[in-house]
Amino acid sequence: MKRKKKSKWCAVLVCVGTLLVQSVLPTSLAFATELPQKMPTTRPVKKGGTLHLGFVSDTPFKGIFAEELSDDAATSSAASFAIPSLFRSNSEHNYAKGGLADLSIDWKKKTITAKVSPKAKWSDGQPLTARDLAFSYEVIANKDSGSHRYNESLAEIEGMQAYHLGQAQKIAGLEEKDAKTLVIHYQQMHPAMNIKGSKYLSNTALPYHYLKDIPMDKLASSDELRKKPLSYGAFVAQKIVPGEAIEYVPNKYFIKKPKLDKLLFEVVATSQAAAALKARKFDVLMNEPSNVYAKVKKLKDYTVLGARELYYSYLGFKVGHADQAGVSVMNKNSVVADRTLRQAMAYAMNVDQVSKKFGSGLSYRATSIVPDAFGKYHDSKAKGYPYDMKKANALLDKAGYKRQKDGYRTRPNGKPLTVRLLAYEDSNDFEAVVANYIEQWKKLGVRVKLVHGRFQDYNVMTEMLINDSSAFDMWMLAWSVSSEPTAHAVSFLPNAPYNFGHFATKENTELINSFTKSKKAFNEKYLLKQFYKWQEYMDQEAFIVPLQNTHTTLPVAKNVQGIDLEGGKGYYMWTEVGFAK
Numbered sequence: 001m002k003r004k005k006k007s008k009w010c011a012v013l014v015c016v017g018t019l020l021v022q023s024v025l026p027t028s029l030a031f032a033t034e035l036p037q038k039m040p041t042t043r044p045v046k047k048g049g050t051l052h053l054g055f056v057s058d059t060p061f062k063g064i065f066a067e068e069l070s071d072d073a074a075t076s077s078a079a080s081f082a083i084p085s086l087f088r089s090n091s092e093h094n095y096a097k098g099g100l101a102d103l104s105i106d107w108k109k110k111t112i113t114a115k116v117s118p119k120a121k122w123s124d125g126q127p128l129t130a131r132d133l134a135f136s137y138e139v140i141a142n143k144d145s146g147s148h149r150y151n152e153s154l155a156e157i158e159g160m161q162a163y164h165l166g167q168a169q170k171i172a173g174l175e176e177k178d179a180k181t182l183v184i185h186y187q188q189m190h191p192a193m194n195i196k197g198s199k200y201l202s203n204t205a206l207p208y209h210y211l212k213d214i215p216m217d218k219l220a221s222s223d224e225l226r227k228k229p230l231s232y233g234a235f236v237a238q239k240i241v242p243g244e245a246i247e248y249v250p251n252k253y254f255i256k257k258p259k260l261d262k263l264l265f266e267v268v269a270t271s272q273a274a275a276a277l278k279a280r281k282f283d284v285l286m287n288e289p290s291n292v293y294a295k296v297k298k299l300k301d302y303t304v305l306g307a308r309e310l311y312y313s314y315l316g317f318k319v320g321h322a323d324q325a326g327v328s329v330m331n332k333n334s335v336v337a338d339r340t341l342r343q344a345m346a347y348a349m350n351v352d353q354v355s356k357k358f359g360s361g362l363s364y365r366a367t368s369i370v371p372d373a374f375g376k377y378h379d380s381k382a383k384g385y386p387y388d389m390k391k392a393n394a395l396l397d398k399a400g401y402k403r404q405k406d407g408y409r410t411r412p413n414g415k416p417l418t419v420r421l422l423a424y425e426d427s428n429d430f431e432a433v434v435a436n437y438i439e440q441w442k443k444l445g446v447r448v449k450l451v452h453g454r455f456q457d458y459n460v461m462t463e464m465l466i467n468d469s470s471a472f473d474m475w476m477l478a479w480s481v482s483s484e485p486t487a488h489a490v491s492f493l494p495n496a497p498y499n500f501g502h503f504a505t506k507e508n509t510e511l512i513n514s515f516t517k518s519k520k521a522f523n524e525k526y527l528l529k530q531f532y533k534w535q536e537y538m539d540q541e542a543f544i545v546p547l548q549n550t551h552t553t554l555p556v557a558k559n560v561q562g563i564d565l566e567g568g569k570g571y572y573m574w575t576e577v578g579f580a581k
Contacts, residue, residue: 035304035306035307035551035553036303036306037305037306037307037564037566038305038563038564038565039305039556039560039562039563039564040561043561043580043581044581045259045561045562045576045578045579045580045581046259046578046580046581047259047578048259048260048261048578049259049260049261049578049579050260050261050262050263050264051262051263051264051284051560051577051578051579052264052266052281052282052284053263053264053265053266053282053283053284053285053286054266054267054268054273054276054277054282054284054285055074055077055265055266055267055268055286055287056267056268056269056270056273056285056286056287056288056289056292057074057267057268057269057287058269058270058425058426058458059074059457059458059459060074060242060243060244061074061075061078061243061244061267062074062075062243062459063075063240063242064220064225064226065078065079065082065083065225065229066079066139066204066206066219066220066225067079067083067149068136068139068140068147068149068202068204068206069145069147069219069225071148071462071466072459072462073287073480077286078246078265080233081231081234081235081248081263081265081574082123082229082230082231082232082233082236082237082248083204083229083232083233084100084232084233084234085196085203085204086099086100086101086114086116086133086203086204086205087099087100087101087102087103087196087201087203088102089195089196089483093197093483093484094195094196095194095195095196099117100116100120100128100232100255101114101115101116101120101128101133102114102115102117103115103201105189105193105194107189110185110186110187110188110189111183111184111186112183112184112186112201113177113181113182113183113184114181114182115180115181116128116129116130116133116180116181116182117255118180119255120232120255121232121254122207122210122230122231122232123230123231123236123251123252124207124210124230124253125253126207126210127179127180128205128232129179130176130177130178130179130181130182131176131179131208132208133205134171134174134176134182134208135205135206135207135208135211135212136202136204136205136206137154137157137174137202138163138171139216139219140154140202141154141160141163141164141171142163142164142216143164143166144216145216145217145219145220146217146220148466148497149202150164151199151490151491151495151496151497152490152495152496153190153198153200153490154199154200154202156186156187156188156200157171157173157174157185157186157187158171158172158173158185158186158187159171159172159174160173173185184201186200188517190516190517190521191515191516191522191527192487192516195483195484196483196484197482197483197484197487198482198486198487199482199484199490205232210224210230211224211225226240226242227240231251232254233251233254233574234250234251234254234256234258234574234575235249235250235258235263235574236248236250236251243267244266244267245264245265245266245267246264246265247262247263247264248262248264248265249261249262249263254575256575257575258575258577258578259562259575259576259577259578260577260578263574268282268285270289270291270292270426273285273289273292274292274295274296277292277296277299277302277555278296280301280557282557283556283557283560284554284556284557284563285554285555286554288553288554288555290359290360290362290363291358291360291429293360293362293553293555294360297360297555299555301557301558302555302556302557302558303555303558304554304555304556305553305554305555305563305565306551306552306553306554306565307551308371308372308373308549309371309549309551309552310371310373310480310481310482310483311371311373311478311479311481311550311552312366312371312478312481312546312547313476313478313546313547313548313550314369314476314478314479314544314545314546314547315345315349315474315475315476315545315547316474316475316477316500316501316543317336317342317473317474317501317543317544318334318336318472318473318474318475318500318501318502319334319336319337319501319502319503319543320334320501320503320504321468321470321502322468322502325495326495327494327495327504328494328495328496328499328503328504329494329502329504330503330504330505331502334473335411335417335418335419335420336419336473336474338399338412339540339541339542340396340398340399341396341399341401341446342541342543343385343392343395343540343542344391344392344393344395344396344446345392345419345441345444345446345545346385346545347387347388347389347391347392347395348387348392348440348443348444348446349385349387349437349440349545349547350387350436350440351385351387351547351548352364352386352387354436355548358429358432358433359550362550362551363550363551364548364549364550365384365386365547365548365549366384366546366547366548366549367382367383367384367546368535368538368539368546369488369535369538369539369544369546370488370531370535371481372549373549374485376528377485377486377531379532379535381532382535382539384546385542385545389440389443389444392444393444393445396409396444396445396446399412401417403445407445408442408445408446408447409444409445409446416447417446417447418449419441419447419448419473419474420448420449420450420451420471420472420474421434421438421448421449421450421451421472421473421474421476422450422451422456422464422465422472422474422475423450423451423456423461423475424455424456424457424458425455425456425458426455426458431455434450434455434476451471451472452471461475465477465500466500468500468502475500476547479491486516486527486531489512489515489516490516492508492538492544493508494509501543501544503543503544505541508534508537508538508541511530511533511534511537512534514530514533515527515530515531515534518530552565559579559580560577560578560579560580561576561577561579561580562576562577562578563577
């Protein structure tokens, strides 16, 4: 999960445990682009001033200021000034010392211990405690809370599944050793546990003393999380305009005082973003679409930072449904159940042409479900689905999809073939791209229609996906994936709540388990071998077809100092940001 990417022709939906927002900036990468990754620090920074941050989005942020319950990237980005990740990581994405809480792993005892800094406090002056860390897990695992972040990795914690199913009042594996120490006991240890971004840990905390009397099913709608959220980060929200803006001021109880007096976060529409930047309305523009980048990349007053992003846009096919227990079950009667049809539709997409025309030099065709920004974890031999209409037609001809007089094909059983596409309202570029793909599929003989004949509101679309609507057969979205390379795979297990296509096969589960659960995976050579096999399998099955990888860009006013995409600074980065003297 996790940001909503405008004009990269998809929306990012935050996946379970994937959006580990350390700041509003992207995950640090070791793969530099031609763009700089940090602002020069040669000039001294003055104290005071108000930093204006624009976040490009054509829909309001939902405003549930708790990572455990939030499912939209705009809110998570906005909240990160007040609710940063508790833990730091190094350049290799391994957990490192120096966070608001530090971790130690005992592989033999099967425990991870989180030790909270004695100086860490909430914005009401109360200390940040082990109880607050444990409460985060309780909210995620409690079915009444409505959290979508529960997953198989967290279920490795002793007693987690029993609590999730309502069979226990407490999570047995969470040991509050003292007020500042939480010991987490696991049933089994896994290779990725020491890598930040894996799904075995919650990276944030919730104020138990502030929320404990609110019923779980009322938390997400409570004023305590929507109007008056507490903070343990550098800033605390002083004023919230629902869905539109947040005024932040320094958290007086934070470990280090920020240099800024205020930080204003404001949503700006795609159509207005370039003009706003040219008018110097914002000091920083986040979630910048490629079409906005093309208009403002040469502005003299700004430096554009950039990095290859842990991101891919995709076309997804709904090949199953969720049963009463929320477990994905394949549906052999689905319109898109035939793998050959999915492959043919993928080959018919002219992604390279689209990237060249609309990508502003930032986007390029993806070849694997694992972004190439992951380096050796990405299968460099993967080819994905380059445009090949001849091959696409041959696949359908051989499979019995017969073309009729109107140019459209019927299914092998002779029934009409119409595939319903779910896509969200966005810029003119996006609508042009969707229209292009629909025309490409028409050339292939596959009739594709937008759900209800129109683009959907983004929030409506995400609700349809989350609630397993039967109104669509395929959809277009994107993932901003975790910095732990294998963590994303867990999102495609049968019981994963974000497995929107409900793909569920024995082979897929076994492959994922081979590099996430097997003891053999502690050997990197074996892990990579299995990880490549899974990427190849996902490519062949084509229920998720990666379309584009991209670069993230961040225009920063030249008088702003301290912003760094290279990461490693963790929670205190925003205390260093300020204006040059």
